[in-house]
Amino acid sequence: MARIPFIAGNWKLNLSVAEGVALVQGLKDKVPAGVEVAVCPTFVALYPVAQAAKGSSVGVGAQDCYWKETGAFTGEVSPTFIADAGAQYVVLGHSERRQFFNETDQTVNQKLKAVLAKGLVPIVCIGETLTEREGGQLEAVLKRQVVGALDGIPAAQLETLVIAYEPVWAIGTGKVATTQQAQDAHAFVRAQLRAVVGELADRVRIQYGGSVKPDNAKELLGQPDVDGALVGGASLKLADFAAIVAAAKA
Ligand code: PGA
Helix, strand or coil: CCCCCEEEEECCCCCCHHHHHHHHHHHHHHCCCCCEEEEECCHHHHHHHHHHHCCCCEEEEECCCCCCCCCCCCCCCCHHHHHHCCCCEEEECCHHHHHHCCCCHHHHHHHHHHHHHCCCEEEEEECCCHHHHHCCCHHHHHHHHHHHHHCCCCHHHCCCCEEEECCHHHCCCCCCCCHHHHHHHHHHHHHHHHHHHHHHHHCCEEEEECCCCHHHHHHHHCCCCCCEEEECHHHCCHHHHHHHHHHCCC
């Protein structure tokens, strides 16, 4: 099943407006045909970065959202405003949000519904902690996160779904999963998806995330169920991110 590889840069709480715009300007002519690319700046940089990316094949995404469209929700940003700023993607359920901001499978589910209703492309992050993996909980955790995120959403609405498998112990640590660990987890996640959304599971892109760098990208992306990467640290430098994007070209 041919799935278009998708590389997304998660800038987290990094890069000013000027730095983000400059990075996108440099990235614009480095996206090969057949590879989908997006960058995810802070909310305040969303609009200028989307303006800078306009007319190119660099997409833009938010790193989170709220599920109510508008109203008295001080400090929140909804898919409506993310779309208005010119973005096409939203990252949901990143492990840092689960760890530091009380994100749960249930809130991810509510946000996912709101993102889909607005026609934005969701990147739903899942992944186990080291304690969970070492305690033999890997599969139970991934299954719970997949089932929880997709709860009550008909397969017909999930055509654009992207999953990012990010083992928490590999994020920002330099400890990348082995290609076998990544492939095994991705195959397991796809099997869980199949149980929930049927044959659409073969079209859902599953990105790997966690210390993806130019020197390990090719091998990870060469695994049959690894359809792209969600890149943190290495997405902050144009040369590194462009090298990872290039590695996605079959
Ligand atoms: P990292 O982050 O590439 O810096 O490990 C990945 C992520 O958290 O999305």
